[in-house]
């Protein structure tokens with residue numbers, strides 16, 4: 377079985393299927409999606425054994441996680457689910473003599489959906505039972521090694537499991553693709569979690585260290601009540617927060633934040649800034665064009681912005697908005713867009729000028 381097993385926000389399966397369909401066609405890969413709305417996952421099946429490398433997780437917007445699928449086991453006997461799984465894992469290994477090293481970790485998962493969540497207890501206990509068996513057979517490293525490929529068992533029902541593996545360099549480093557972040561007591565809004573997740577997901581450790589340094593400057597368009605501004609100020613950035621609404625007073629006490637009551641679609645900075653972030657609730661193409669103007673005018677080197685999506689054809693709107701952004705920016709850019717765990721009907725984009733260091 378060749379294909380991808382992708383996790384996504386429940387309800388966004390058709391959007392992920394449309395995205396994968398387009399991306400596969402562009403890459404010349406024949407494939408089709410097997411998806412049901414609300415299940416929180418989909419399979420993208422085809423003949424290309426290199427699909428996972430040709431459609432990298434990092435480049436996908438609607439996939440929280442993307443894994444290389446190699447087996448689907450139905451009608452599992454609850455008295456012995458391990459034997460058929462071992463057989464499938466060993467036969468997969470035999471088919472590819474290049475993969476002799478053991479897996480570095482085993483993650484037993486379930487979709488993040490109404491039907492999937494009740495399977496969390498089974499996933500935990502099954503993982504505890506399967507792990508020592510895999511170790512005994514030399515299929516799993518004696519102790520967890522996050523550098524080696526990971527083995528994933530995904531229960532979609534008690535008697536139905538999907539087997540897959542992943543490359544730690546091109547997959548989400550969190551089970552189910554969900555980072556568990558806790559809202560800080562001082563955060564002015566839950567939205568702070570969105571920007572925290574964006575920084576964690578769209579930048580790597582080195583980029584975060586180099587691109588978010590004390591003394592750098594930022595504008596936050598649509599800042600109230602101040603969650604994103606608060607996250608930037610915690611990194612030591614000086615932030616101009618643009619919003620007609622009020623900011624939480626303790627933000628201003630940091631001495632790092634200036635609040636301007638202005639229209640985020642018209643305000644422009646007096647001098648270039650390191651960052652612009654934007655969480656204004658508006659038509660996505662309008663936001664994308666405005667952020668594009670910031671890059672065209674050289675007003676920022678980095679931007680993180682949210683695009684609020686319509687209820688239907690969200691992939692189409694995503695493409696349209698990102699195209700409008702690129703066309704308007706007229707500058708060489710690197711873009712990463714993703715529907716984050718803390719995003720609901722929206723996606724988050726990081727863009728930077730290629731010359732930025």
Ligand SMILES: C[S@@+](CC[C@H](N)C(=O)[O-])C[C@H]1O[C@@H](n2cnc3c(N)ncnc32)[C@H](O)[C@@H]1O
Nearest residue numbers: 565567598599600601602603604639640655656
């Ligand atoms: C989702 S909230 C932002 C939440 C914020 N990121 C946080 O972390 O607390 C959207 C904000 O955008 C502001 N907004 C919408 N249109 C705007 C505009 N044209 N100019 C400035 N602010 C705008 C609204 O007043 C609202 O406070």
